[in-house]
Amino acid sequence: MTITPITESGPLLTLCNKLAEADYITVDTEFLREKTYWPKLCLIQVASTEVEAVIDPLADGLDMAPFYDLMQKESILKVFHAARQDMEIFFQKMNAVPKPIFDTQIAAMVLGHGDQAGYETLVNKVLNRQVDKSARFTDWSMRPLNQKQLSYAQSDVTHLRDIYEKFARQLAEMNRTSWVDDETAYLMDPATYTVIPEECWRRIKSRGTEPRFLGVLREVAAWREREAQARDIPKNRILRDEALLDIAGTKPQDVKALKKIRGVSDGFADGKMGHGILKAIATALDLPDEDLPRLPRRPRLPDGIGPLTDLLKVLLKRQSERHLIAARVVATSDELEKLASQDDPDIPAMSGWRWEVFGKRAMELKSGKLAITAKGKDIEIIEIEDDEE
Structure with missing residues (x-):
């Protein structure tokens, strides 16, 4: 079957009217962001039980408003795999997040298919099908796209449709649909995709904790983020993290000192951006001590x-395997440390379905009401009764 991308507003409106009748649609995107700050949306694939299509958002004059309206229609479930990047793109385009959504990667973890199961893995494991990988490294901004590329793209949502239907049935049978809903809630929060330049320093790996160092790092990282957004280029093309850390450590206050930073070229230091980063450094150096950022001390175990x-x-591993769920969905390593060291830790495992799967047993282990032993290759739990005298 020949696949013809939708490039005109009339056919797109007709498609959206058909999709609006569906209970759910599967959605995937192809995008590029190697040379830009903002992802460049190149292709949208969408399917319902009745129709599937490929939309070309790069087509001249194509009015995407009907599709973006559809993505906000709350009567239709939107199914993604590993939804975060797709959601980020739609948030940027619509200034709103698609909702409600279903993420098959999260569902796979809840159903015991391992941590962060890849799409191809699920197609193979759940549907017993193989994905043709020959078009994987396509430059999706190039036109025209050939039939092999279009078929590869469209198959993402047709396979996804079948995976979703199997997962939805299994989740309902196991009474775990709400578990997936709990895990996807953050994906529908606009704050997940809102970049606050003043908070970007927190994502830079650093051993420095001195407040003035952190203050300079905060200001120069915020400056870099704004410049990258304004110029629509990757932030590391302005300055790499290592250069920002050197700047925070040495705190250069003039062009001559800035040129000594590894990764800062003479042209950069002499130009507009050099002036901008020196201004950011000066702002940080002028801050009163009480306005400087401080990292919370990690409590000593x-x-x-x-x-x-x-x-x-x-x-945790034993309970996760017994309940056919990925362990990382139940509790993280940091949460286990809190659980071990605190009588009443404020962690997800202490309530809801996680309590039933793991938290209750964990507290019983801590209080000496159960023991763990090996039996062959299996781990067994032994209930310990209180001695009565």
């Missing part, structure tokens, strides 16, 4: 807590 944490890891 009690001595001897390691063995209990290790036991909790074993219990």
Whole structure:
């Protein structure tokens, strides 16, 4: 079957009217962002049980408003795989997030298919099909796209349709649909995709904790983020993280000192951007001490807590395997440390379905009401009754 991308507003409106009748649609995107700050949306694939299509958002004069309206129609479930990047793109285009959504990667974890299962893995494992990978490295901004490329793109949403229907049935049978809803809630929060330049320093790996150092890092990282947004180029093409860390450490206050920073060229230091970053440094140096950022101190774990944490890891793995769910969905390593060291830790495993799967057993282990032992290759739990005298 020949696939013809939708490039005109009339056919797109007709498609959206058909899709609006569906209970759910599957959605995928192809985009580029190697040379830009903002992802460049190149192709949208969409399917319902009745229709599938490829939309070319790069087509001249194509009015995308009907499709973006459809993505905000709350009576239609939007199904993605590993939705975060797709959601970020739509948020940028629509200034709103698609909702409601279903993420098959999250559902796969809830159904015991492992951590962050890839799309191709699920197609193979769940549908017993193979994905043709020959068009994987296509430059999706090039036109025209050939039939092999279009078929590869469209198959993303047709396979996804079948995966979703299987997962939806399994989740309903296991009474776990709400588990997936809980895990996808953050994906529908606009704050997830809102970049605050003043907070970007937190994503830079650094061992420095001195407040003035952090203050300079915050200001120069915010400056870089704004410049990257304004110029629509990757932020590392302005300055790499390593250069920002050197700047925060040495705090250059003139062009001559800025040129000594590794990764800062003479042209950069002498030009407009050099002036901009020196201004950001000066702003940070003028801040009063009380306005400087500070990192919270990581609480010191009690001595001897390691063995209990290790036991909790074993219990988590055992319970996750028994309940056919990925362990990282139930509890993280940091949460296990809190659980080991605190009587009443404020972690997700202490409530809801996680409590039933793991938290209750973990507290019983801590209080000596159960023990863990090996039986052949299996880990067994032994209930310990209180001695009555």
